[in-house]
Amino acid sequence: MTKAIITKEFLKTRRAFWCSLILALFFTIYALLGINRVIATHGVEHVWLIMLMKDQTFIDAIKYVPLLCGLLVGLSQMVPEMQQNRLKLTLHLPCPSFRLLVTMLTTGFVELTVVFLIQLATILVFYDRVIAPEMTWHVLLTSLPWYPAGYTAYFFSAAVCLEGKWKRRILLALTGAGVVSLYYLQPAPGAYNGFLPVALLATILLATLSYASIDRFKQGLID
Amino acid sequence: MSNFSKIILFFVSIAVLSWFLPWLYALLTPSPAGEPFCSLSPVNGQWIVSRSAPGEKPVIKLCAPFASSEEMENGETITVAVRDSLAPQLYYRQLVAHDKLPDTIAGKETTVHSLRSRELFFNGSPRDVNKRNPGMWLMMESMPPRVDLSDPEEAFRFTADGIEFVKIADNSVNATRSRRFTDAMKSRGFSFPATDLSANVSSKKAYDEGYLMIDSEGKLFHVKQRGGRPFVASVTMPDGAKADKAFIWEESDKSLLGMVVDTEGQPYVIMADGHVARPLPEEAGKVNPRKESIMAMGNLFNLTFRFTGPDGTRWRSFDADSLTLAGALDFPRVRPAAVEIARHIFPYTLAFTSAYESLAYPRISNLSLKALPLNLLLALILLFIGIRRKDSSMKWGALLTVPLGIFSFIPFILLHE
Numbered sequence: 001m002t003k004a005i006i007t008k009e010f011l012k013t014r015r016a017f018w019c020s021l022i023l024a025l026f027f028t029i030y031a032l033l034g035i036n037r038v039i040a041t042h043g044v045e046h047v048w049l050i051m052l053m054k055d056q057t058f059i060d061a062i063k064y065v066p067l068l069c070g071l072l073v074g075l076s077q078m079v080p081e082m083q084q085n086r087l088k089l090t091l092h093l094p095c096p097s098f099r100l101l102v103t104m105l106t107t108g109f110v111e112l113t114v115v116f117l118i119q120l121a122t123i124l125v126f127y128d129r130v131i132a133p134e135m136t137w138h139v140l141l142t143s144l145p146w147y148p149a150g151y152t153a154y155f156f157s158a159a160v161c162l163e164g165k166w167k168r169r170i171l172l173a174l175t176g177a178g179v180v181s182l183y184y185l186q187p188a189p190g191a192y193n194g195f196l197p198v199a200l201l202a203t204i205l206l207a208t209l210s211y212a213s214i215d216r217f218k219q220g221l222i223d
Numbered sequence: 224m225s226n227f228s229k230i231i232l233f234f235v236s237i238a239v240l241s242w243f244l245p246w247l248y249a250l251l252t253p254s255p256a257g258e259p260f261c262s263l264s265p266v267n268g269q270w271i272v273s274r275s276a277p278g279e280k281p282v283i284k285l286c287a288p289f290a291s292s293e294e295m296e297n298g299e300t301i302t303v304a305v306r307d308s309l310a311p312q313l314y315y316r317q318l319v320a321h322d323k324l325p326d327t328i329a330g331k332e333t334t335v336h337s338l339r340s341r342e343l344f345f346n347g348s349p350r351d352v353n354k355r356n357p358g359m360w361l362m363m364e365s366m367p368p369r370v371d372l373s374d375p376e377e378a379f380r381f382t383a384d385g386i387e388f389v390k391i392a393d394n395s396v397n398a399t400r401s402r403r404f405t406d407a408m409k410s411r412g413f414s415f416p417a418t419d420l421s422a423n424v425s426s427k428k429a430y431d432e433g434y435l436m437i438d439s440e441g442k443l444f445h446v447k448q449r450g451g452r453p454f455v456a457s458v459t460m461p462d463g464a465k466a467d468k469a470f471i472w473e474e475s476d477k478s479l480l481g482m483v484v485d486t487e488g489q490p491y492v493i494m495a496d497g498h499v500a501r502p503l504p505e506e507a508g509k510v511n512p513r514k515e516s517i518m519a520m521g522n523l524f525n526l527t528f529r530f531t532g533p534d535g536t537r538w539r540s541f542d543a544d545s546l547t548l549a550g551a552l553d554f555p556r557v558r559p560a561a562v563e564i565a566r567h568i569f570p571y572t573l574a575f576t577s578a579y580e581s582l583a584y585p586r587i588s589n590l591s592l593k594a595l596p597l598n599l600l601l602a603l604i605l606l607f608i609g610i611r612r613k614d615s616s617m618k619w620g621a622l623l624t625v626p627l628g629i630f631s632f633i634p635f636i637l638l639h640e
Contacts, residue, residue: 045374045391052361052378053424055354098224132389134380138357145583171637175232178239186576186583190355195584206235208228215225221640 001095002103009077009107016076017111020069024062024119031061032126044130051131055189057139059123066150067180069115073108074157082161087217097214105207108154116147138190145192148203149183152176155206162213164222172209179206236634237627238585241573244629245565245589252561258531263288263540263550264309265329265524270538270550271310272298285309288540288550295552312338312522331523341543343474343521345482352468352512354581361424362388365431366449372426379404381416400451407453408446414438421471421481432473435481435493441465443483445498458493460485460500468512469493476521484510492526492546503528506548507539514579525549566591570598570628598628605635614639 010017035058038047050056081087091097120140127136156176163169183199186192192199259274268288272295275281283306286298307314311328315338318324325333361375377397379388385405388397408415419437433447433454443458443466460466464485471481480493483500488509491500507528510517515532527540535555542549572589602624609617620635 045376048359048378048391049361049374049424052357052359130394132357132359132378132380132394134358138355168638171236172232175236175239178243179235182239182242182575186581188354188581188583190357191581191583193355194582202235205231208224208231210228211224212228212232215228 001093002099005093005095005100005103006107009104010111012080013073013077013108013111016072017115020072020112020115021118023072024065024069024115025122027062027065028059028119028122031059032122034058034061035126035130039130048131048135051135051139057142057189059139059143060187062119062143063146063184065119066112066116066146067153069112070150070153071157073111074154075161077104077108078158078161085222087162087214091214091218097218098211101211101214105155105158105210108158109151109207112150112154116150141193141196142189142191144196145183145199148196148199149180151203152180152183152206155203155209156180159209159213162210162217164213164217166223168213168216172213233634233638236638237630238573240630240633241571241627242575245569245572245574248561248565248569252559252565254559254561258536259554261527261529261538261552262310262313262520263525263527265312266309268549269309270295270540270552271301271306272552273306286552290552292553292555312524329524333523338523339475341476341521341523343472343476343479343519343526345470345472345474345517345519347470347512347517349513349516349579350581353579359389360420360422360434362448363422363424363426363431363433364449364451365433365447365454372428372431374426375424384415385409386415404446404453404455407455408444411444411455411457412442413444413455414440414442419466419468421469423471423473428473429475430473430477432471432480432495435469435471435483437466437469437483441467441486443469443493443500445480445493456498458483458498458500460491461502464489464500466500470512470517472519474521479521479526482517482519484512490528501546503539503541503546504548506551507541508537565589566593568594568597568629570594570626570630594628595625598625601629601632605632608636 035047081090093100124136124140127139156172160169160172163172255277257276259272262271264271269285270288270290271283272286273281273283283301284298285301286295307317308323311318311324311333315324315335319335327333359378359380361378363372363375367373377388377390379386386401386408388400390397417436417438420434422434436444436446438444443460445456445458447454466483467486469481469483472479478495480495483491483493488511490503490507490510492503493500510530515530518529520527523543525540525543527538530537535553538552540550541547570591571587574586574588575583577586602621605617605621605624609615620639624631
């Protein structure tokens with residue numbers, strides 16, 4: 001049954017997955033080509049100087065990509081469930097609703113993780129050729145908060161879509177926007193290093209929000 | 224699990240509101256930010272205090288060198304022309320243009336050259352201190368073959384027992400330079416690794432003095448590269464003093480290398496000749512570079528500091544040669560009315576950024592018991608609603624609202640069913 005649910009979820013999200021991957025790679029390559037242009041016109045010394053003296057990482061182009069990917073996968077996965085209340089059929093499957101939800105969310109989480117890892121690997125491979133290892137890790141750690149933002153967007157979009165009442169959807173969406181914006185408050189490199197472990201734990205806990213939405217749906221709290 | 228997810232949603236909402244509502248309030252109630260600018264006149268030894276409010280002309284007043292707040296307010300108002308003549312160290316160009324620059328002031332010859340050669344302006348912010356560093360630094364050539372400085376070609380990192388130079392062009396280690404610098408620094412008593420470094424790496428400056436470095440034992444060193452070879456000098460500090468944070472200056476006045484603050488908060492000025500750290504008098508007060516911004520203005524006559532922190536701003540001016548205290552002004556922080564009102568509404572503030580740091584993490588601040596009456600009122604409202612709806616769980620909302628106030632009240636009103 002679990003395998004069938006995973007297949008179902010992947011069939012729903014395959015287009016969103018490939019779009020997210022293309023989007024992530026497009027913006028990553030765009031950012032890296034920008035660095036290549038700086039190296040060609042001013043030399044690699046200029047890249048080091050700007051990074052070390054001006055606190056620049058040259059990857060700002062990918063800042064909002066994880067957020068977009070999270071929204072894309074979340075909406076593509078959960079909107080079909082709410083069309084014509086198809087979630088009722090899903091909840092009638094011979095599977096406990098908690099396990100059902102965990103399987104659904106894990107599928108989306110894994111898809112996002114694959115996209116994010118490919119993006120990070122691309123950045124790592126490029127930067128490792130150009131700058132010192134310490135600076136490469138500095139760049140990667142700077143980009144890390146954007147990925148919890150992507151996961152947060154995914155979990156909140158899932159919870160919003162699965163929620164039956166519009167008033168609650170709006171409140172969940174506003175809360176989600178507030179949480180996501182916390183990851184973009186401080187643009188300084190490495191600013192979130194100390195907070196990342198707590199942020200990751202909090203992001204995992206947000207996955208439980210969808211269960212409340214499903215529970216309310218089962219109680220008939222729908223518009 | 225359903226109850227657990229509801230609890231998570233409530234606490235997430237409380238956290239978001241704790242950050243968002245005070246932020247929104249501050250956005251809607253901006254307070255005019257305007258700090259007075261002060262300079263000590265070498266002509267009459269008095270402070271020249273310039274204040275300007277938005278949309279108004281600046282008001283310039285004179286006050287005694289150790290004036291109180293009341294004396295500052297009642298000081299004599301002067302015109303811009305009078306200010307120019309009383310502060311030739313800042314406005315000598317204006318005076319020269321009108322042929323009004325005196326030949327001597329306070330016994331010192333005043334020419335454009337003598338005034339310009341002693342100019343110094345430094346601005347240090349806590350945000351530059353409290354930030355992450357990747358662990359790599361750039362080394363410039365202080366004695367380039369041509370007059371102009373060029374961009375650095377090598378960077379360096381610290382290892383457990385030395386310094387390692389990396390060629391930027393091919394990312395390879397320059398073993399020879401690494402060994403030379405490590406040996407030179409060790410021979411001067413440097414204990415690796417460094418805990419603090421200060422430099423101004425830019426080819427757009429008149430000269431380069433490399434780095435001020437603090438080693439792992441709190442000793443301060445001046446390190447730079449001259450003709451590809453290491454120059455390392457130990458900066459003499461009083462016995463027992465351990466350096467905490469250093470700032471290199473590299474200004475027109477080459478007699479001053481920079482400043483350093485020790486672990487007790489005592490500020491020092493570093494003399495380039497002899498590499499000696501001279502402590503500022505006790506009246507300068509303790510300085511915390513992680514919480515206070517430091518501005519230094521130097522000239523032929525005096526060296527003036529402005530220290531701005533959470534409690535307010537203090538100006539201290541010292542004689543340029545003897546470093547004796549010549550003037551002191553204090554401006555305690557005054558809370559605007561909007562901030563006072565906020566303390567009656569919000570029991571605390573959650574912030575993820577700070578004016579003093581470039582780091583992002585949750586900070587709870589502005590704890591206020593003045594919001595307690597409002598908190599109790601909101602808690603009573605929740606209790607009343609709970610009684611009317613015959614909902615006993617509202618009592619938990621009321622209990623939570625007593626300490627958390629409006630941040631808990633809103634989620635309970637909107638989300639609880």
